[in-house]
Amino acid sequence: MVEAALGGDVTVLETLVPLQADLIQGDQLLSSSLWVNVALAGLAALLFAYMGRNVRGDRARMIWVVTLFIPLVSISSYLGLLSGVTIGVLEMPAGHPLDEAISQWGRYLTWAFSTPLILAALGWLADVDRADLLAVVAADIGMCLTGLAAALTTSSLLMRWVFYAVSCVFFVVVLYALVFKWPVSAEAAGTSEIFSTLRALTIVLWLGYPIVWAVGIEGLALVESAGLTSWGYSALDILAKYVFAFLLLRWVADNESVVESAGSAAGTTGATPADD
Ligand code: RET
Numbered sequence: 001m002v003e004a005a006l007g008g009d010v011t012v013l014e015t016l017v018p019l020q021a022d023l024i025q026g027d028q029l030l031s032s033s034l035w036v037n038v039a040l041a042g043l044a045a046l047l048f049a050y051m052g053r054n055v056r057g058d059r060a061r062m063i064w065v066v067t068l069f070i071p072l073v074s075i076s077s078y079l080g081l082l083s084g085v086t087i088g089v090l091e092m093p094a095g096h097p098l099d100e101a102i103s104q105w106g107r108y109l110t111w112a113f114s115t116p117l118i119l120a121a122l123g124w125l126a127d128v129d130r131a132d133l134l135a136v137v138a139a140d141i142g143m144c145l146t147g148l149a150a151a152l153t154t155s156s157l158l159m160r161w162v163f164y165a166v167s168c169v170f171f172v173v174v175l176y177a178l179v180f181k182w183p184v185s186a187e188a189a190g191t192s193e194i195f196s197t198l199r200a201l202t203i204v205l206w207l208g209y210p211i212v213w214a215v216g217i218e219g220l221a222l223v224e225s226a227g228l229t230s231w232g233y234s235a236l237d238i239l240a241k242y243v244f245a246f247l248l249l250r251w252v253a254d255n256e257s258v259v260e261s262a263g264s265a266a267g268t269t270g271a272t273p274a275d276d
Contacts, residue, residue: 016084017083017084017085018084019084020084020085020087020088020089021082021083021084022084023084023087023089023102024081024082024084024087025082027226027227028227029225029227029228029230029231030102030226030227030230031082032227033227033230033231033233033234034078034081034082034230034234035078035082036234036238037074037078037234037237037238038075038078038079038082040071040238040242041071041072041074041075041078041241041242042071042075044070044071044074044241044242044245044246045068045071045072045075047246048064048067048068048071048245048246048249049068051246051249051250051253052064052067052068052249052253054253055252055253055256056256057256057257057259057260058260058263059124059259059260059262059263060252060253060256060259060260062124063121063124063125063248063249063252063259064249064252064253066117066120066121066124067117067121067245067248067249067252069117070114070117070118070121070241070242070245071241071242071245073110073113073114073117074110074114074237074241076110077106077107077110077114080106080110081104081106081107085106086104086105086106086107086109086110087102087103087104087105087106088102088103088105089101089102089103090102090103090152090154091154092154092157093153093154093155093156093157093160094157095157096157096160096221097220097221097224098217098221098224101217101218101221101226102217102226103151103152103218104230104233105148105151105152107233108144108145108147108148108151109144109148111144111147112141112144112145112148114241115140115141115143115144116137116140116141118202118240118241118244118245119133119136119137119140119174120133120137121245121248122178122182122195122198122199122202122248123136123182125186125189125191125194125195125198125248125252125259125262126182126183126185126186126189126191126195127185127186127188127189127191127262127263128177128181128182128185129185132177132181132182132185135173135177136173136174136177139170139171139173139174140170140174142166142167142170143167143168143170143171143174144167146163146164146166146167146170147163147164147167147213149163150163150164150167150213150218151213151218160218164210164213164214164219167210168210171206171210174206175203175206178199178202178203179199179203182195182199183195183196183199189262190258190261190262191255191258191259191262194247194248194251194255197247198244198247198248201239201240201243201244201247202240202244205236205239205240205244206240208232208236209233209236212229212232212233212236216228216229216232217229
């Protein structure tokens with residue numbers, strides 16, 4: 001019935017997705033970059049569930065929950081890529097160095113879920129005010145979705161890079177908050193030590209993503225291998241998600257009282273002058 005309504009489209013999908021899955025399974029470098037993350041995300045989820053078992057405070061539990069969802073979103077994302085559902089072989093527009101490229105567009109889509117979790121955890125740790133957090137998360141989602149648009153645009157090379165540039169502008173908003181605004185709040189909340197470690201990790205690693213996009217097969221194709229491009233993202237993911245979340249959760253579990261008093265302290269921040 002659905003098939004009748006859509007004409008041949010359903011059949012096209014039925015044959016395309018298995019072909020795309022075969023494409024991944026047939027490339028060892030590519031498939032290993034995805035399976036490693038499924039395995040690590042699974043282990044991380046179990047470990048995080050265990051690490052947070054004694055966390056009782058309201059704020060600490062909020063941070064724990066979002067931290068736990070980081071690997072859970074990751075598993076779904078990587079299974080989407082492995083199954084062939086969220087990848088595509090796209091014909092590149094005139095002027096692109098490659099005629100066609102495998103786009104792992106599902107990555108950009110699921111970052112719109114995972115990166116807000118990372119920012120929420122960081123924002124709560126630093127006790128930033130809600131409007132600030134909302135603005136940064138909105139910019140972050142904008143960054144991911146315009147990155148998705150850049151990857152999916154096949155009509156014009158210029159438009160791909162215009163979307164890329166817009167995504168970078170959103171990214172600058174996120175970086176601005178992380179570099180200049182949130183440290184002030186973290187200082188007032190008494191969490192500045194762990195915050196600076198996680199902030200440094202986040203800034204350095206997140207900068208790697210647009211670089212991988214630009215040099216990888218979807219951008220300038222200086223790296224022409226789909227497997228290597230995918231490993232670029234996968235390696236960044238391992239550090240930016242699981243290592244980041246592990247460090248955060250370990251600190252929160254050991255310093256619950258600091259996290260709780262940050263939430264109840266007068267400092268809803270922003271007003272304190274920066275001294276970092
Ligand atoms: C894109 C391409 C367009 C320009 C920019 C990008 C930035 C992506 C970033 C992704 C971070 C992802 C993380 C995922 C964890 O699950 C979309 C690659 C600026 C910063 C941390």
